[in-house]
Amino acid sequence: MxxxxxxxxxxxxxxxxxxxxxxxxxxxxxxxxxxxxxxxxxxxxxxxxxxxxxxxxxxxxxxxxxxxxxxxxxxxxxxxxxxxxxxxxxxxxxxxxxxxxxxxxxxxxxxxxxxxxxxxxxxxxxxxxxxxxxxxxxxxxxxxxxxxSFEDALCEAGLTPRHQLTGRVVAMYRTTVPLMPAGVFSEACMVVSMRPYLLDDVERVREVTRPYGATHGEPVAWGWDGAERLGIKDIKTPDWGEAQVFEEGEVPVFWACGVTPQLAVEMxxxxxxxxxxxxxxxxxxxxxxxxxxxxxxxxxxxxxxxx
CATH class of the missing domain: 3.40.1640.10 (PSTPO5379-like)
Structure with a gap:
C-alpha cells in the first residue's frame, strides 16, 4: 500500500x-x-x-x-x-x-x-x-x-453534514438490499452513506437533495427503523469511512452510495x-x-x- x-x-x-x-x-x-x-x-x-x-x-x-x-x-x-x-x-x-x-x-x-x-x-x-x-x-x-455533489446545497440550507464539521470521512454501510442483477453481478447489494439529522429536519433534507438525481438524489431511508430495514446492525461501525457523532434527538439518514460498485465487485x-x-x-x-x-x-x- x-x-x-x-x-x-x-x-x-x-x-x-x-x-x-x-x-x-x-x-x-x-x-x-x-x-x-x-x-x-x-x-x-x-x-x-x-x-x-x-x-x-x-x-x-x-x-x-x-x-x-x-x-x-x-x-x-x-x-x-x-x-x-x-x-x-x-x-x-x-x-x-x-x-x-x-x-x-x-x-x-x-x-x-x-x-x-x-x-x-x-x-x-x-x-x-x-x-x-x-x-x-x-x-x-x-x-x-x-x-x-449536494452537500453545499445542504450547507446553504443550514443543514451542514456532520462529517464536514468534525473533519471525518462520511460513514458508509453495506446493506441487505439487493440490486437488480446484470451478468456477473448477480448477487450485489446496495451500499449507503449516512448523515445524522434531527427527525424534524428530514423532510427539508429530502427536499434539498431530491433534485440531485444524477448524484443519488433524496435519501432511501431514515431513522433507526430505517437502519433496521436496510440490514444495518451497528451504526457505530461503518464498513467504509468513519463513525459519526450523533447529538440528542438525531437519527441516521441514508443515501444510496457510489461505493455500491465496489461491493458488487467483491460479491x-x-x-x-x-x-x-x-x-x-x-x-x-x-x-x-x-x-x-x-x-x-x-x-x-x-x-x-x-x-
Missing part, C-alpha cells in the same frame, strides 16, 4: 490557500473542478467532501473491457445507487463520454482521483496514489454520481478475471458538470457504452 507523500512547508502553505479558494469560491465552478483535479494529480488532497462547491463529484469503477457490458447494464438497471455520469473507453484514459463531463484536454483517469483501490478476484489488494503502472489499454472506466469474486480499480471511498473526482446541469442530466435516459 502506497504511503502518503510528504510535502514541504511551502507546498503545504500553497495547497492550503488553494484548497480554501476551491472550498469557498463559486464564481467559476468549472475552473474550480479543474484546479481540484490538479491538486489530486499532485497528491495534495484526499477527502473531497466540501471541495469545489457547486461541482458534481464522481465515484469510479474501472474493469477489463469484457465485463464492461455487464457493469453498464448493472448501472442502467440500478440508477439510484449507480447513476452514470461518464464512461472512459478502452485504450484512452484521457477521454470521457459525454465530453461535457470533463472538458480539460490533459485529464488523466489514472491520476486525477486523490487515491485509488485495486481489486483482484473480489479482494481489495492495494491502495495507490495513481494507476499508471497497472492500468492497461484493455480497461474501461465508469464515472458515477456522488452525494458529495462477484473470481467471476471477474484481471485487475479492477476504484476510488478510495471519500476520494472523488470533481467533474466539470455543475448543479446547473442537473436538469439536462435528468432528461438523459442513460449513457451509451462506447463501441
Amino acid at each position: 502506497d504511503s502518503m507523500t510528504s510535502s514541504s512547508s511551502s507546498m503545504t502553505t500553497t495547497t492550503t490557500t488553494t484548497t480554501t479558494s476551491i472550498t469557498t469560491g463559486k464564481s467559476d465552478n468549472r475552473s474550480n473542478g479543474y484546479t481540484t483535479r490538479l491538486l489530486a494529480r499532485q497528491n495534495l488532497i484526499t477527502n473531497t467532501s466540501g471541495l469545489s462547491p457547486g461541482s458534481l463529484q464522481a465515484n469510479l469503477l474501472i474493469l477489463p473491457s469484457r465485463y464492461a457490458p455487464d457493469f453498464h447494464a448493472l448501472c442502467l438497471r440500478n440508477p439510484v445507487p449507480c447513476p452514470l455520469l461518464g464512461i472512459i473507453p478502452q485504450g484512452n484514459p484521457h477521454t470521457v463520454s459525454p465530453a461535457a463531463c470533463i472538458t480539460s484536454p490533459d485529464f488523466d483517469l489514472r491520476t486525477d482521483f486523490p487515491q485509488y483501490r485495486v481489486y483482484q478476484s473480489g479482494r481489495h489488494i492495494a491502495s495507490k496514489k495513481d494507476l499508471k503502472d497497472v492500468y492497461t489499454p484493455n480497461h474501461v472506466g465508469f464515472l458515477l454520481g456522488c452525494s458529495f 462477484a469474486g473470481d467471476k471477474i478475471e484481471g485487475l479492477v480499480f476504484a476510488h478510495e471511498p471519500g476520494n472523488m473526482l470533481v467533474t466539470d458538470w455543475t448543479a446547473a446541469d442537473l436538469e439536462a442530466l435528468r432528461e438523459k435516459s442513460g449513457i451509451a457504452l462506447p463501441v
Whole structure:
C-alpha cells in the first residue's frame, strides 16, 4: 500500500490557500473542478467532501473491457445507487463520454482521483496514489454520481453534514438490499452513506437533495427503523469511512452510495478475471458538470457504452 507523500512547508502553505479558494469560491465552478483535479494529480488532497462547491463529484469503477457490458447494464438497471455520469473507453484514459463531463484536454483517469483501490478476484489488494503502472489499454472506466455533489446545497440550507464539521470521512454501510442483477453481478447489494439529522429536519433534507438525481438524489431511508430495514446492525461501525457523532434527538439518514460498485465487485469474486480499480471511498473526482446541469442530466435516459 502506497504511503502518503510528504510535502514541504511551502507546498503545504500553497495547497492550503488553494484548497480554501476551491472550498469557498463559486464564481467559476468549472475552473474550480479543474484546479481540484490538479491538486489530486499532485497528491495534495484526499477527502473531497466540501471541495469545489457547486461541482458534481464522481465515484469510479474501472474493469477489463469484457465485463464492461455487464457493469453498464448493472448501472442502467440500478440508477439510484449507480447513476452514470461518464464512461472512459478502452485504450484512452484521457477521454470521457459525454465530453461535457470533463472538458480539460490533459485529464488523466489514472491520476486525477486523490487515491485509488485495486481489486483482484473480489479482494481489495492495494491502495495507490495513481494507476499508471497497472492500468492497461484493455480497461474501461465508469464515472458515477456522488452525494458529495449536494452537500453545499445542504450547507446553504443550514443543514451542514456532520462529517464536514468534525473533519471525518462520511460513514458508509453495506446493506441487505439487493440490486437488480446484470451478468456477473448477480448477487450485489446496495451500499449507503449516512448523515445524522434531527427527525424534524428530514423532510427539508429530502427536499434539498431530491433534485440531485444524477448524484443519488433524496435519501432511501431514515431513522433507526430505517437502519433496521436496510440490514444495518451497528451504526457505530461503518464498513467504509468513519463513525459519526450523533447529538440528542438525531437519527441516521441514508443515501444510496457510489461505493455500491465496489461491493458488487467483491460479491462477484473470481467471476471477474484481471485487475479492477476504484476510488478510495471519500476520494472523488470533481467533474466539470455543475448543479446547473442537473436538469439536462435528468432528461438523459442513460449513457451509451462506447463501441
